[in-house]
Structure formats: C-alpha cells, structure tokens
Amino acid sequence: xxxxxxxxxxxxxxxxxxxxxxxxxxxxxxxxxxxxxxxxxxxxxxxxxxxxxxxxxxxxxxxxxxxxxxxxxxxxxxxxxxxxxxxxxxxxxxxxxxxxxxxxxxxxxxxxxxxxxxxxxxxxxxxxxxxxxxxxxxxxxxxxxxxxxxxxxxxxxxxxxxxxxxxxxxxxxxxxxxxxxxxxxxxxxxxxxxxxxxxxxxxxxxxxxxxxxxxxxxxxxxxxxxxxxxxxxxxxxxxxxxxxxxxxxxxxxx
Numbered sequence: 001x002x003x004x005x006x007x008x009x010x011x012x013x014x015x016x017x018x019x020x021x022x023x024x025x026x027x028x029x030x031x032x033x034x035x036x037x038x039x040x041x042x043x044x045x046x047x048x049x050x051x052x053x054x055x056x057x058x059x060x061x062x063x064x065x066x067x068x069x070x071x072x073x074x075x076x077x078x079x080x081x082x083x084x085x086x087x088x089x090x091x092x093x094x095x096x097x098x099x100x101x102x103x104x105x106x107x108x109x110x111x112x113x114x115x116x117x118x119x120x121x122x123x124x125x126x127x128x129x130x131x132x133x134x135x136x137x138x139x140x141x142x143x144x145x146x147x148x149x150x151x152x153x154x155x156x157x158x159x160x161x162x163x164x165x166x167x168x169x170x171x172x173x174x175x176x177x178x179x180x181x182x183x184x185x186x187x188x189x190x191x192x193x194x195x196x197x198x199x200x201x202x203x204x205x206x207x208x209x210x211x212x213x214x215x216x217x218x219x220x221x222x223x224x225x226x227x228x229x230x231x232x233x234x235x236x237x238x239x240x241x242x243x244x245x246x247x248x249x250x251x252x253x254x
Contacts, residue, residue: 008226008253009041009167009210009233011066011128012240013096016047022241023050027057029243030250034062037254041233043094044240048082051090058091066094066128069102070116084123095120096235098150099130100173110153118158121165128167128235129154130214131194135174143172143190148197160201168211169235170194175215176237184224184231187213191230219248226253 018026023046034042045066046054054065071081087095097120098113108116113129120127131150133143147170154162170190172182182190191211198206213225214235225231233253239245 006208006210006232007039007041009043009212010236010246010250010253011043011045011094011169011212011233012236012246013045013066013068013099014047014240015068015101015237017241018047018050020050020053023053024057026241026243027054027061027063030063030246031061033247033250037250038062040250040253042250045094045096051087051092055091064093065091066096067092068096068099070095070097070120072112072115072119074119084120084125088123088125092125094126094128094167096128096130096169100132100171100176102130104134104173110150111157113150114153114157117154117162117166121158121162126165126167128169128212130169130171130235132171132173132214138172138174144193147190147194151194151197155201160198160205163198163202163205163209166209168194168209169214170211171214171235182213182215184221184228187215187225188228188230191228195230217249219245219252222249222252 043064043066045068058065067087070084071078074083074085097116102108117127117129131147133146137146175182194211195206210232212233212235213231217234217236218239234249236249
C-alpha cells in the first residue's frame with residue numbers, strides 16, 4: 001500500500017510549555033491552516049491543565065485534541081495522575097504513550113508502555129505509540145532491534161489487531177531537541193522496516209497503520225519527509241509551539 005492511501009497526520013506535542021494566553025493565541029492561529037488543508041489530520045497535545053481551555057477553543061475547528069501521557073489506573077489513590085476516562089470527558093482523541101522522555105526521564109519500560117497503550121484503547125481513545133533509538137543505539141546499528149522490541153511488547157500484550165486503532169510515531173532520540181534530523185531516506189528506511197515487521201503478523205494492518213516521524217521536524221523539512229512512501233505525518237515538538245512553523249508543516253502534507 002502506498003503512502004497516498006493513508007491520511008497525513010500532523011500532531012503537535014507541546015510538552016511542558018504554555019500559559020492561557022499562549023494557548024489561545026496558538027490555537028487561534030492554527031484554525032485557518034487546518035481548515036485550508038482538510039485532507040491533513042491535525043492534532044495538538046497541550047499540558048493537561050490546558051485541556052479544558054483547548055477543548056473550548058477547538059470546538060469549531062478541524063483540529064483534534066491529544067494528551068501527552070496517561071496513568072495505568074482509572075481511579076484511586078494515585079496522586080498527580082490522570083486517567084484515560086478523564087481525558088475522554090475533555091474531548092481528547094489521541095494519547096501519547098512511550099514518548100522518549102517518558103522512557104528515559106521516568107524510566108518507563110516497554111511493558112509499562114504496552115500496558116498504557118491498552119488502557120488508552122480500552123477507553124475508546126487512540127494511542128500514539130512512540131518508539132525509537134538513542135544516539136548510542138543508532139551508532140551501534142541497533143535501530144531495527146530497538147523498534148522491533150518496542151513494537152513486540154505491544155503485540156505481546158494486546159495482539160497485532162490492536163494496531164487497527166493506533167498510530168505509531170518513530171522518534172529517533174538522537175534527533176529530538178538537538179537540531180539533528182534524520183534525512184528523509186534514513187527516516188523512510190526505518191519506517192519501512194517498522195511496516196515490514198508488522199506485516200509479518202498481519203499485512204493488512206501493516207499497510208493501514210499511520211507511522212509518523214518525530215525527530216525535530218520543521219516546515220522546511222516536512223515536505224521531503226512526507227514524500228516518502230512510508231512516512232504518514234509528523235509528531236512535532238518545538239516547531240509545534242510556533243504557529244507559522246506548524247502551519248507550514250500542515251501545508252506540506254496537503
């Protein structure tokens with residue numbers, strides 16, 4: 001299946017950034033570019049404190065709402081955590097699981113990420129499974145082994161059919177916040193390997209699943225990435241906080 005049969009998805013991960021004024025300004029500036037490119041799916045993932053504000057601001061737009069993480073539990077004595085059911089009440093559609101910063105800074109294991117993936121799906125939301133290798137793993141030519149291990153954890157927990165309602169985001173850790181970007185050819189090679197691995201379990205699911213690239217995507221680099229046959233969009237970090245840059249990435253997918 002070619003990339004043209006899968007919709008491009010451009011998702012902004014705001015991480016630990018923002019205030020009320022910034023949320024209003026940024027969402028206000030993104031509505032028009034999203035409306036101009038209805039064939040491109042667009043989503044933003046603000047910090048949890050701004051989900052209510054974002055839900056209200058996005059009500060008349062084509063932009064979907066996402067969350068950056070989820071707790072394994074639905075209710076209980078888990079101070080500081082947020083459940084998938086809570087997100088659903090705020091109109092959240094996507095939830096990131098396994099972002100490299102969660103895996104490294106919070107020591108989340110592949111098993112924990114796989115369990116969070118399942119929690120999101122059980123709530124009727126779409127998990128965005130973040131996978132990728134560190135600089136040391138990249139230099140050691142371990143990229144394929146790492147991403148296959150991270151995918152296998154989800155398959156072992158939930159089965160290959162879980163990817164019928166999921167998004168994958170390949171984020172080379174060595175290209176996040178460093179200014180380094182994998183060339184379109186490098187990224188395509190990994191995306192193709194991901195799809196081939198999944199096809200070993202179910203070819204139809206592998207052909208259908210969206211695989212985003214998440215390594216310091218900019219407006220100038222987006223078109224080259226999206227032209228690759230197995231790159232179906234972008235999980236955007238720093239550039240997602242800049243309306244003009246994020247709009248350029250959206251337009252690159254049109």
